[in-house]
Amino acid sequence: xxxxxxxxxxxxxxxxxxxxxxxxxxxxxxxxxxxxxxxxxxxxxxxxxxxxxxxxxxxxxxxxxxxxxxxxxxxxxxxxxxxxxxxxxxxxxxxxxxxxxxxxxxxxxxxxxxxxxxxxxxxxxxxxxxxxxxxxxxxxxxxxxxxxxxxxxxxxxxxxxxxxxxxxxxxxxxxxxxxxxxxxxxxxxxxxxxxxxxxxxxxxxxxxxxxxxxxxxxxxxxxxxxxxxxxxxxxxxxxxxxxxxxxxxxxxxxxxxxxxxxxxxxxxxxxxxxxxxxxxxxxxxxxxxxxxxxxxxxxxxxxxxxxxxxxxxxxxxxxxxxxxxxxxxxxxxxxxxxxxxxx
Numbered sequence: 320x321x322x323x324x325x326x327x328x329x330x331x332x333x334x335x336x337x338x339x340x341x342x343x344x345x346x347x348x349x350x351x352x353x354x355x356x357x358x359x360x361x362x363x364x365x366x367x368x369x370x371x372x373x374x375x376x377x378x379x380x381x382x383x384x385x386x387x388x389x390x391x392x393x394x395x396x397x398x399x400x401x402x403x404x405x406x407x408x409x410x411x412x413x414x415x416x417x418x419x420x421x422x423x424x425x426x427x428x429x430x431x432x433x434x435x436x437x438x439x440x441x442x443x444x445x446x447x448x449x450x451x452x453x454x455x456x457x458x459x460x461x462x463x464x465x466x467x468x469x470x471x472x473x474x475x476x477x478x479x480x481x482x483x484x485x486x487x488x489x490x491x492x493x494x495x496x497x498x499x500x501x502x503x504x505x506x507x508x509x510x511x512x513x514x515x516x517x518x519x520x521x522x523x524x525x526x527x528x529x530x531x532x533x534x535x536x537x538x539x540x541x542x543x544x545x546x547x548x549x550x551x552x553x554x555x556x557x558x559x560x561x562x563x564x565x566x567x568x569x570x571x572x573x574x575x576x577x578x579x580x581x582x583x584x585x586x587x588x589x590x591x592x593x594x595x596x597x598x599x600x601x602x603x604x605x606x607x608x609x610x611x612x613x614x615x616x617x618x619x620x621x622x623x624x625x626x627x628x629x630x631x632x633x634x635x636x637x638x639x640x641x642x643x644x645x646x647x648x649x650x651x652x653x654x655x656x657x658x659x660x661x662x
Contacts, residue, residue: 391482391518397598398591400516407567408485409603409658410515417592417601418661424592425537426468427480427528429458435546436486437584442547443625450630454648455545457634461649467662468541471531478527481597482518483589485604486548487582489514498549498582511551517591517599525597532595539600541659543590543652547625549582550606565606567654569638573611583609584624586633588651592659603658605651608633 393400401410412420431451433439445451463470487498520528528540550563552573561573563583573583585606591599610625637644656662 391479393484393516393518395598396481396517396519397593397600398517398602400514402488402512402514404512406564406569407603407658408513408515408605409601411592411599411601414601414658414661416661417659421539421592421600421661423535423537424468424539424541424660425471425532425535426462426541426543427471428473429455429462429543429545429588431455432482432544432546435484435544436549437547437624441624443586443630444627450627450634451545454630454634458545458648458652461652462543462656465653465656467656467660469535469537471528471535471540477521478524479521480524480542480544481520481591481593481599483542483544483591483599483602483604484516484518485513485587485589486585487513487551498551511553513550515602515604517602520593520597528593528597529595538595540593541590541656542593543588543655545586545588548585548587548589548604548606550585550609552579552583552611554579563606563609565609566651567605567658569606569651571606571609573609583611585609586625586630588648588655590655590659601659603655605655607648607651608636 398411403410431442431445433442433445435442443449443451462468490499532538532540550565552561552563554561559575561575561579562570563573563585564570565585565587586608587604587606589602589604591602593599608629610629633648634646636647638647638650641650
């Protein structure tokens with residue numbers, strides 16, 4: 320298990336996103352018997368923190384107009400940003416409209432997107448033989464068995480696919496930022512919105528995909544990504560039972576002694592159905608599993624993250640609440656594909 324702490328996370332992530340400069344000290348310390356504690360130390364005083372934040376916001380506004388038309392921008396990406404309080408987490412054309420109007424669908428290989436919601440160093444290992452690599456192989460094999468789309472080859476190096484973003488609200492809607500303050504929903508009972516959006520693909524990705532679609536006779540591309548997200552925990556009932564809503568019909572209960580102050584890291588699948596011009600038609604997300612942070616860890620500003628061991632458990636976890644107890648990740652993937660393609 321891994322633990323990440325930040326003294327000033329919001330400032331650190333803004334500075335990293337704008338200047339690509341991030342000072343990190345990685346100390347390996349024992350936590351319990353097998354856990355690894357990773358400290359991300361920031362020494363900015365509060366006054367400097369405010370200055371950095373104000374400067375970052377100003378610079379972001381100045382650069383906004385130019386960024387709108389660039390790769391990764393959500394402006395004119397095909398589907399507008401959606402702010403969702405509850406699952407299912409989907410936006411864009413309705414499922415029935417997709418079923419009626421979309422023809423043959425192709426899909427690109429499912430890949431892991433590093434750094435989707437936190438610094439890449441805190442994501443699970445993705446190298447050859449890692450639990451993530453094995454899970455991706457299993458997911459791609461399972462996707463082919465669904466027979467709702469035909470496979471396409473991986474794009475060329477440098478191609479940027481449509482980027483579906485889902486998770487808690489952040490100050491600047493940028494990768495790696497920490498969740499915004501929860502305000503009146505701090506106790507996990509008020510309105511808690513999650514943001515679902517999609518970034519534009521690169522022109523080279525669009526051109527490459529268009530040529531492949533022409534060869535297969537497909538009109539749309541299904542793009543699915545495995546990544547880490549940050550979800551908000553909920554508290555219900557007079558006992559204050561805690562849980563996180565992962566997706567369509569999927570709620571994971573969490574121990575009562577789980578911190579409401581810390582977002583829950585979730586291994587999730589995000590996806591987009593994209594037309595021939597690279598515009599998203601329908602987007603969505605399905606969480607697979609959450610990793611709760613214990614109170615003692617959150618008390619020192621920490622967050623317990625997914626490691627190789629946790630991902631290995633996800634590979635074999637089953638939905639005992641469903642007939643036949645199917646694999647949890649298969650349910651999430653099948654649901655996402657069905658929702659996006661209308662099948």
